[in-house]
Every structure is written in structure tokens, then in C-alpha cells.
Amino acid sequence: MSLLVCRTLRQASGLRPTAKIQPRSVRAASTAAGPAFDWTDPLASKSILTEDELAIAETAERYSQEQLLPRVLQAYRDEHYDPKILEEMGDLGLLGATIEGYGCAGVSTVAGALITRAVERVDSGYRSGMSVQSSLVMGGIYEHGSQEQKEKHLPLMARGKSIGAFGLTEPNHGSDPGSMETVAKPHPTKTGYFSLSGSKTWITNSPIADVLLVWAKLQSTGKIRGFLVERSVCPPGTLETPAIKNKNGLRASITGMIHLDGCPVPEANMFPEVEGLRGPFSCLNSARYGISLGVMGALEDAIARAREYALERKQFKGNPLAKYQLIQKKLADAATDAAYGTLAAIQVGRLKDQGLATPEMISMIKRRNCDVALSNARVLQEIFGGNAVSDEYMIGRHVANLFVTQTYEGQSDIHSLILGRAITGVQAFA
Amino acid sequence: MSLLVCRTLRQASGLRPTAKIQPRSVRAASTAAGPAFDWTDPLASKSILTEDELAIAETAERYSQEQLLPRVLQAYRDEHYDPKILEEMGDLGLLGATIEGYGCAGVSTVAGALITRAVERVDSGYRSGMSVQSSLVMGGIYEHGSQEQKEKHLPLMARGKSIGAFGLTEPNHGSDPGSMETVAKPHPTKTGYFSLSGSKTWITNSPIADVLLVWAKLQSTGKIRGFLVERSVCPPGTLETPAIKNKNGLRASITGMIHLDGCPVPEANMFPEVEGLRGPFSCLNSARYGISLGVMGALEDAIARAREYALERKQFKGNPLAKYQLIQKKLADAATDAAYGTLAAIQVGRLKDQGLATPEMISMIKRRNCDVALSNARVLQEIFGGNAVSDEYMIGRHVANLFVTQTYEGQSDIHSLILGRAITGVQAFA
């Protein structure tokens, strides 16, 4: 490529390097006396956060903008996830942050979700990798594991030295885990061991995981139980975790399958008490909560980028796009949804810490926040016109990612029916 | 009409008297240990209200359900507003409730809005009549009036013995009050008096008002000022307040015009200091705030009625409508919007009491809450099928009313542009 071309590509085309968006602390100019409207936090959600929470959010935001943002574009193109990211997060105390003890920070539920929001402001895939580690696996062990299981795994996982995966979904049972086929039976040759067989799919982190929390039906009771499968001790051929490639979204996270073929797992690696769907559902509940505030980060980033583009891009008589009513309405709608979704998520977080949150509340905010993050990101993408097709504008990636967040951990329609059942007392699943 | 017919009309047709909907305190059955999901308050907004606020809401709800609900259907049919309603509200301390002193209760901003929500659960028209009295006129006098004006008017108005109207909108300037044509000039014959001339339209309460807060341009300065026009002392022919009839909505409130033709108003009746649009806008700000929580009441009533209908109405093989996925989704969407809108309004109320609310925040919640109240009420109306056309099902009235709330005190598109300007710093009004 000639020098002429290189220069022009960058300058004339308006293609920009994948820049950090303006600092989050910039505020609209205050009028003489009164308080100022801050478009980055339209309903002043900061006013109901604690000092600690604001400080944690600040740390997570700085790390995400400085360490994650610069590598996300290439990672997404290459479908590459760098496991070192979990170590970095661990060094900052971002993993399993709501857990008390075991080397974890013990922060509030809202603080934990502010971390997910910071990471998801960069990329939903990075947040997914973290959510699996923190909420699904560490959270699962903390809630349901034996004391030995906690002590063995949590400190290492908190530092990102051990990576977790959560094996629930099976190829033929996406929204209906109760029909699971993976089974645990007494190992035919190794005393004190179960033998696990079955397949799981769409498992974030599975190809790089050290510890796989696998849910399987215990043959003797027919009840679902949780098993900690440790890769390092699985005999060859009994555990395979192939990556799923060519994804349409979440390409900066790594996703795979889990194939178990008579894999021996010590009896001591089974969660001691929890039986049935209650086990995985309690983990999902925490993860879904984190998603509900996490996706607000992606939406806020989409707003910030669309706003900046609308102010810089001139059309017709030199007016910035920002001057057009049709553009302003898109921004106003998105900012409103971000503000409302943030308040709702904070409220449920507070209730969770008081023991007052119900799964239906989490269904409500997971569903709505994912839906509005996606729908608004799509509308904001229109502001970029033809330029949206270039990944350097950082908007198409959010759109593609957010579609996935809408479908995983409870597709929106399923949550509609969960809510419908809670409202009417009548179930409509089948 | 034969006896046969009467009986059948009531029974066979499924037409029900305009019943009170189930008590608000009914909760979904609690599961063994955990907290229960309450479809009437899905995100537990009650948990962030004070004891006082809950008690005030209870009083307002009881009055509204017991005293207002039984008369609304006929009032709406007849386009009749009974001024006694304001006296009843005054007796309970519901008027100007956020004002300190002057016979007012001095409750929190949120408490004040819980009153509007209770009244609007019955009818947006009843709420409109109250909002004008409380927020626009009493609030205006309290904020901008002289000590004499406050002492003369507020105690009477608080008891509903004097009725107020707010004259801002003119026939040719709906969304653009800055172009107002009503003028105040020195009275040609009466010393110490202004002479007011001009027309105002769509003025709630004007035909029955005792005190009309009229905004007019002071001829000598060209600046907008506020005037308290007292009907009892206006010479014949100088003040006319004809009612506007045949409205499509808000028929249980009374609406009219104000025609001033050289009406003499004492200089002492002008607000002493406030000039320009800041005067009426600060009043509107309070009224809009009240609307934002008020319309949630209408939406919640629509949800409760649609839910009840869906549970009672059987179609195909005797299944209740509530069993259909398409019905459940409508209910889930509406409940989510009601929950989110309520939390957002409470948050802004708290900020308002701390002096941290901005007009743009109120634009955001007024616009969004009116929009979702209307759009969901329309969708819920579909659940009633052909029966929705009967006014006895109490759903069409909400739909018609809520359209009006979307257009008054700032049509939604105007609020979009206010928000767009706040977000981008660029104005797109013209």
C-alpha cells in the first residue's frame, strides 16, 4: 500500500483509531445557581451509591479503559481471549468481589455489578468471561460448596490463577435444563469416584478452564447435583473442551463445549447438599443480576460514541448530525433507558443484600435491561450511517454482543413467561 | 326494556358494575422461605418509602377508591366535574401537601406525588384538577407570591374553598409560550391597576375557578409576569371562562378558556419579582413531576383490570386468557414499565428535596412515564377484545385520558428535544 493511501485512509476517510471516549466525569455546564444535568448519569444514580462503591467503580473503569479497551478490537477480530485478563482482574480484586473471605473483597452486590458494568463498557465478552468466573463458579462454590471445596478453589480463583467454567446448558435443552442428559454414576473401577458422561454446549471459558462446575443427574436419585471437574487430573479422553469458533458475537470471549466420557470425579468434588435445579438457578440468579447492570455499560458506551460522532460529523450546510431532530430523539430515548435501567438494577441490588430480592425481580431487570441495551444500541448504530460497518467505530461490536446477552441466561421470551406466571399465577410454557 | 333483557344484560353479557379492583395489599403467595414477588409493586418500591409516605398514600388511596371511583363513570359520560371534590380533598389535607405552613401539610415531594398517583389510579382528569390546584396555582403562589398573596390565598385553597386555574397556554402557542400575546398595561382609568387583555385555552378548572393565575407580558418591559385574577371582583364582560365541551379525554375534569378584555387587576396582585418564562416553568416543573408518578397510577389500574379480566375470561377449551403467551407478554411488559417508572420518579423526587433535580430530569420522567403509561394501557386494552368498547370495563377511559397527559405540560416530542439539547449541547427546535 503506498504512502499516499495510508495517509488518506486515516485522514480523509474519517476512520479513527479506537479511541477512548471522553472521560466519564465531564459534565454539562452548570447553569448559574442550580444543579447541572449530566448526560452520562441523567438521573444521578451516583447519588445513591456509597463512597466505597464509587471508588470500586472508579478502579474497575480505569482498568477497563486502560487495559482492556486497547486490545479488544484485535481480540474480537481474531476470536482470541487472553487468560491473562483474569489474572489482571484478580490482582485488582475484581473477581468474586462480593464474596466474604477466601481472599475476596466482600463488597456489596451493587459494587460487584458496578465492576461488571465497567468491564462491559468495553466489551460484553470480557464481562462474560468474568461473570462466569465470579458469579457462576466462585459464587456457586461459595454458596453450595463444602468447606474444603471453598478453601481449595476460591483463593486461587480470586487471583485468576485458576479459571472456572459452568456446565449447565446441553445441546438439546437450551431453555429447559430440567431435561438434562448428563449423568453421574458410581465409577466402575475407581472406588470413591463418580463417572460422568454427557455433553454441554455454549460454555464460556470451557476450553481454558481449570475447574469445570458440571451439573449432572445423579443416577441413584435422578436428582441434579453439582460436580467440580478438575481438568489436571482427568485421564486422557475423558474430558474434551473444544472451542466453538466463527461466532457472530462475544468473539472476545472464548466459548466451547464440554464432553465427558466416563470421566472419574472424586465423591468429595460433589456439592454436599444442594439438589435439583435450585443449585444452578441460584448461581444463574447472581450472574443475571450482574448482567442487568453490566449491559448498561455497553449501552452507555454506545451512547457516548454515538453522541461524539453526531457532534463531529457534518452533513448538509455544515450542521453536525447532532442538530437533527431524528438524531436527538435517538439519543434521548437511549439515555432514558440507560438511566431507568441503572436505577432498577441498583434497587434490586439493595434488596438482594437485604434478602428481599426474588428471582422474578431479577428476571424483570435482566430481561428489560438486555432488551433496551440491544434495541437502543441498534438505533444508535444508525447514527453512524455507512461508517457503522467499520469495526473501528466500536458500535457494531456492541450490537452483536448485546444480541447474545439477550439470549443467554434466559432468553427474553422465557423471562416474559416467568413474569407472566408470577403476575397471573398461571403458567404458559407449554 | 323487559325484565328478561335487564337480567341478561347484566349477567349473560359479562358486563360488570364498575367494581373496585382487588385490594392493593394482596400479595403473591410467598414461597416457603424467601420473599414473595408482589405483582402490584414488582421491584418493591415500597421499601424505599418512609412510614409517613406510606401512610399518606394509604389515605389518598382509600379516599380515591371509596369516594372518587364510584362517581367517575357517570362524570366522564356527562363531562361533569363536581367542585366539591376539591373540598373533600382539602378536608383530608391532600391539596398543596408539599407546602410548609399556610394550612398545608408540608410533606415530602414523593409523598405529594403518591397522592397524585392515588387519584390518577381512578382518573387522570380528577388528578388534573388537583394538580392545577396544588402544583400550578398554590405552588406558584408559594414560590413566587408576596407574603400578602400567600396569606390571602393559600389557606383557602388548601381547604378547597377557593379554586385555582393556571393561564399560560394561548390558542396559537401551545409548545411555545414565549410568543404569548396576552398583555398587561396600566389601566386607563383605575389607578393602581393593570388592564389585562388576551386569551388562554385548554385551561383546566377555568370555568369554576375563583383565582386565575394568568401569565401576561407587562407592556412596559415586554417581560412575562404572573397576575392573580380574582373572579369575584372582575367587572362584567372583562373576564369570561367558557367551558370547552365534547372532549375526547379527561372528560371528568373541566376545561375551558380564559378571555380577558381590559380586565382590571390590582398591582398588588402581580407576583413581585419573578420575570420571564422562569415563573411559569418552575410551576410546570412541579406539576410535571406529579404527573410522572401520577400516570403510573393509571397504568397500574389498567394492569390490575386487565389481569383480572384475563383470569376470569375463558376462551377455547375453557382456558382463561391469562394462560396465553401473547397475553402474558403484555402483562409482563406493562408491569416492568410501571415498576421502572415508579423507581425513576421516586429518585427524582428525592433529588428535588435535596435541591439536586434539574428540569431535564423532570422532562425525562414526565415524557417516558406518560409514554409508557399510554402505550401499555393501549396494549392492555386489547386483552378485553370487543368488550373494551364498553366504558364499564374502565380501560378505554384510561387510554383516552393518558393520551392527553402525553400532550399536555410538554408534548413528548418537545421533551425529546429538551433532552437532546441537554445531551448534545445543540438545540434542534427550529
Add this chain to the structure above:
Amino acid sequence: MSLLVCRTLRQASGLRPTAKIQPRSVRAASTAAGPAFDWTDPLASKSILTEDELAIAETAERYSQEQLLPRVLQAYRDEHYDPKILEEMGDLGLLGATIEGYGCAGVSTVAGALITRAVERVDSGYRSGMSVQSSLVMGGIYEHGSQEQKEKHLPLMARGKSIGAFGLTEPNHGSDPGSMETVAKPHPTKTGYFSLSGSKTWITNSPIADVLLVWAKLQSTGKIRGFLVERSVCPPGTLETPAIKNKNGLRASITGMIHLDGCPVPEANMFPEVEGLRGPFSCLNSARYGISLGVMGALEDAIARAREYALERKQFKGNPLAKYQLIQKKLADAATDAAYGTLAAIQVGRLKDQGLATPEMISMIKRRNCDVALSNARVLQEIFGGNAVSDEYMIGRHVANLFVTQTYEGQSDIHSLILGRAITGVQAFA
């Protein structure tokens, strides 16, 4: 009311008499050479109509604008339907126009629907009264009646001298007529007579009908059959047809119930052959087809009125509303839906005349056209701002009417499921 007030009400308020909107033939100015875009017919549907069809449409439009428009406002306010309207329509040959012979015009299916569109451009209630007469009753007799039944009823009905009503829907079975409870058994005392008992509701024209086509289950077979109940010969107390008042929409049509209590009906008044739901469904099919083009008339009128208002109404710096992007988008969306819906309805009409139309096609256009007529009318209503609440602007009436068209003759959700079944081969009704 003083003279001052009267003058101002009309002039200063901008309230206009219920004027005829600009002639439909006005076209956008043609550019030099090329064809011109006609906003009243954006995709030139006229180019696929025949000369005859255009002439019939012209007649129906002139009648509707000259004879129906001037009285609709008062009729709607009063919930009054003037039966003389059917006579007037009969004089012009507008009733049962697609029927061959029996004093009917024998025009194409599309021509018949152009008549409904012309009438519905004024009011959906007027169109409903006509549809019942033409499609449901005359069409039913023509398709299923004996030669004697045709000769006795069709010529009188074609002239509007005899009024029909169609009794299918029962109080407890809106979307599910197969569960009907009305029954016909041998008359206990009158030989050669059936005795009919049962109730029907939401029956357009029932209070003024001379001939009621009632569908009832024949006791001996359990099959649904059609009966022509002639009011003039029913003994007192055996037929009651009370009106249903206080409707939210379609107030310019008359709606009622039908109560049959041992009503004697001659055997010769039963349709000779048709059994089961096929009978009423074939009638509904024709009526639904007419609705699908009819509602386009109401939508087009809403567009024309909103466009005119947007051009006349000035806001901010004297710009007409029409200059605002948010307004233009509303108009563009509505015009597109009107154009698309019109083409789809014409296509199905052509297929119907060739025997190639299926009920699912009619479900598709009835559902979609009613949905878009309603949703666009609602959006266009926003253009009128606060003035929309006055019935003189003629927009709120369309909105209220169109909601009813969406729910009757197959609520939109039901048609979704009919289409879903046709697409997938799987039924999802229960």
C-alpha cells in the same frame, strides 16, 4: 355566553368547523418532465383499478363527503345512527354491490371495497353499519340462502328498505364461536317452526334490524345452522334487541344484543345446506375483506387532516409544524403504510374474484391493515398536540373507532395464530 366569547371560541382558539379536507384529486406539482408523486396515492394504486372501479369509488366518495361527513360529529356525540343512511346508500346502489342480480350492481370485489373505503374515510361506524348489511347479511343470504330467501330479502335490502343484523358472537364466546350456546329445536306448539333461544352480543344494527341472520346449533344434529329471524312476525317477548350504550368507539353506529326466548322461526327460514362454522365464516371472510380496504380510508383521512394541521399550525419562529423532522417522519410512515395496505388489499380482491383467495390471506390483510391504521392514526394524533382532545379536529374519533376495528371480526392476536398455524402447520390456540 357573550358574543365576545363566541367569536373568540371560533377564531382565536383555532377551532375549525368540521371541514371537508382538500379534494382527493389535488396532486403534488409535477416536475417539468416526469410523473408527479401524489401523496394521497403514493404508489399509484389507481393505475391498477378499472375505469368502472374508479367511477364507483368517485360516487361513493362524493356521497360520503357530502352526505355523511356533515352529520357524523353530532351523531358520534349522541351515539345516534340514522337508519335513513342505508336507504340513501341503497338509492346509490352501494349496498350488496358485489352481488349479481336481485337489484344489486354486480361489481368487482375491489369495487365493493372501494365503497367501504369511501364510507370509512368519514367514519368506521358508518362503514360497519353498511358492512353488516352488505357483506354479512346480504352476502350470507346470497351465498347460502334458498332461491326463495334470496328473492324475498335481497331486493329490499339492496334498497335499504329492510335492515339486516348478523347474530354470531355470544357473551361468553368472543373469539371462539364454536362453543356457541344458542339453540334451535322443534317448536313445541307450532308445526313447521323451530324455536330459537339464546343471546348474542355486540351485534351491529340489531336494535333497528328487520331481518336478523342468527346462527344457532340445531338440537337434532348439534351442527350450527343459519336462521333468518324476521322481527315483524316474532311474537312479543320472544325477540329483544336492546342497544348497548356508552361505547368508547363506533358511536356513530348502533350496537346491541339479541335475546331469543323460544322465538318461533319457520323451517323455510333456515339456510338449506350450509352446516357448521363454514357458514358464518364465509360471511365473515367477505366482511373482513371489506374492512381491510375500509380502514385504509380512515387512515388516509387521518393523514390528510394531520398534514393540513401541520401545514397551518405555526410554532417557534413561525415555522409550520410540517417543517419538523419528527413530524415528517410520522407522515412518511403513515403514508407508506396506507400505500402498502392498499396494494395488498387490491391484490387479494383480484385473487378473490379469480377464486384464488384463501381465508389466511384475508386474515393477513385484515390484521395488518387494521393494526397499521390504528397505530398510525395514534401517532398522527400526536401532531395535533393538545388540540387533539377536541372532537372537532376529527382525529380522536378515528383513533377510537380503529381500535374497535382491530378487535372485531377477529382480534389481531387471533389472526396472528391463524397465520402462525398456516405457516408452521402447528396450532397454538390453547
Add this chain to the structure above:
Amino acid sequence: MSLLVCRTLRQASGLRPTAKIQPRSVRAASTAAGPAFDWTDPLASKSILTEDELAIAETAERYSQEQLLPRVLQAYRDEHYDPKILEEMGDLGLLGATIEGYGCAGVSTVAGALITRAVERVDSGYRSGMSVQSSLVMGGIYEHGSQEQKEKHLPLMARGKSIGAFGLTEPNHGSDPGSMETVAKPHPTKTGYFSLSGSKTWITNSPIADVLLVWAKLQSTGKIRGFLVERSVCPPGTLETPAIKNKNGLRASITGMIHLDGCPVPEANMFPEVEGLRGPFSCLNSARYGISLGVMGALEDAIARAREYALERKQFKGNPLAKYQLIQKKLADAATDAAYGTLAAIQVGRLKDQGLATPEMISMIKRRNCDVALSNARVLQEIFGGNAVSDEYMIGRHVANLFVTQTYEGQSDIHSLILGRAITGVQAFA
């Protein structure tokens, strides 16, 4: 990867090879007598196509399904466009098909669009490459070129032996080509030559094009003129056409920039007469028309794939997804939009051949059809749940592509304003 893994990946995961969807000719089973509903053509658009058109469509569909479908998945992953595709299309007579003479087929406008629909049923990128060749470049030469230009270029291009690109959009002027900066001035050294300088971006086919139709301002008049830039004779360094990589959509087409730096172009290569925006706009008009039917192909493919998935995928008690109301509604909505959009596009095609189509009509169908293709494809994508993220299900690619079709050749908002201007006579661009 072990054999175990490979087998499971294919079977257990439900991942399917990128199969051809059921033959288009499969029809719903016909009921006894009447016509059958065909979900692939719900409103029987085939009934208004000619035999010739049906045969052309058949040829294009067969080629697309047999030759294009098998390679699209890999091409999209690799962002690779095989120029041989245009030769294959040329061999079948699919290029410039509406042109009379010069080796072109001379078919109807509708037939030409049926070809684009067939190709876009596989991929919008393949269709884009063809549209540029056929509509923008060949169409432009045919309409505006000199006899010599036509004879030189059209026969070669019709056979796909010469590839065209269309250079209009500039980096800073997406929706506003009138502000173009590319300029043509007399060449300083070569007599009879212009010297062209400037940059174009988002140019489909530019990196592989032999003939680039470049629009530039003629310095002497300031008017826009069209120039045929032939790559083979451009001196080194005067023409660069770098590819733009890492696109979010249309990855199976090739897109690039055009940089002209004093590029010498013979005077005989300028279009002889056409001046101003009329030149490029007439080309765009034809291309937009093709898009409007083309995107219906992508939508129809999305419907077919979602329907098949919904029938095969079981959830809860073994019911196929197709049994759920929420799924059926999505399919019904999409099928309706596909049917309506198809009819509208055919109508405008007929008008075009009669000289009766206006640019506004094409704005209307380009905007609406792209909008509904995109919005429905997104909704249908939800049916696939988590599996949608795998590109092998062939749905995410349509979604990503259709977003681009919505933004190019007139972003939807721009077309809204074109329509708004046509409807109101008032322009709102700035």
C-alpha cells in the same frame, strides 16, 4: 481434535451443515376444494408475474442456491469476494439484464429485481456486487453514456469480463453528495485529457474494478459530471483502490476506497450530457429499486430458516418451538412484511416500465423494505436462541448484512425526509 469430539460436535450440538432450505415450490397442503395458502408467497405475488419473469427467477434462484450458497459461509468468514462470480452471472445473462442490446437480455424491471432477490436470498453482499455492476455502472453507461462508451463497455461487462465500480460517496459527505470535493480539471500535460483528484469511500468492487464510474466536479463549470476511469491505462500512483477490511457486514462483498491523484482521463470518457446530481441519482434510483425487492429475498430466507428451526427444535415436554404463540407471532409478522413488501416492489416496477415511477416511490419502497427486512430478521434471530451466535445457522449474517442495506443508498432517515418533503412540500433537511 479427537474423533470423539468431531462426532459430537456435529451431532450432539445440533449444528447443521449450511444446508439448502426446503425447495421454494413446496406448498401447504391444499384443502379439499379451495386454493391453498403458500407461506413462501402468502399473497400470491406469483399470480401477477409473467411466464418470462417466473422463468428468469427460476434460473437465478437455481444458480444462487447451487453455486452461491455453498461458498458464502467461508467467503463471509474470510471477507473474500471471488470475481469469478460475476463471470458466472454473466454466463447466465444475469448482469445488466434490463438493458436492451449490447449483449444484455432486455427483460422487465421486475424480472431484473427478481434476479437481485434470488441472489440476496443467499447473501446481500453477493447482491451488492451484482447491483453495482448491473444497475449503477452498466445502467449509468446505458442511460448517460455515448454510443462509443456503450459499445466499448457494456458487452464486456454483461459477460462479467470487465468489472465496474461506482464512485460517488466521499469520506466527509455520506448523505450529501452535492458537497463533493473530487474535481476534474484540464490535465496540465496531456492534451485531450482531464486530471482527476479526490477520494471516494465505501465503494463496492473498487479493489477489483476494471472500470470505475467516478463522479467529479468539472472545474470549469462547477457541475458534477461522470467519468469512466479505466484502471488498465492509469499511470502508477494516480489511482489507488485499497480494500476496507474488518467490516461488520456485507463481508462476502469487497469494499474499498478510490484515491485519484492527478489521474489522466480522456475527454471521451466523460458522459456527454448529463450534469449535476441528476446523473448519479438516476443510477441510484435503479439500484435502490433492485434493493427493495432484493432484501425481500434475505427476509424470506430468514423466515424459511427460522420456521425450519422452530419446527425441529423441541423444548419443554417435547413441543416444537413452532407451537409457542410468541414464536408464531414473529413468523406471522415477518411473513406479512415479506408479502406486502413484495407487492409494493412489483407495483413500482410496473410503473417504472410505464414511465410512471417517481424517485419518491423508490424512496418509499427502498426505505420500508430495508427497514422491515432488518427488523424482522432481528426478531427471527431470537427464535434460534443461543444457537443464533453460530454462523452456521445462517441467520446472523442476514441480520448483519441487512443493517448495511438500511444505511447505504440512502439511509432510512434521509428517505423519511425525502418523503416528508414530498408529502408536505416543506423540506426539513437542515
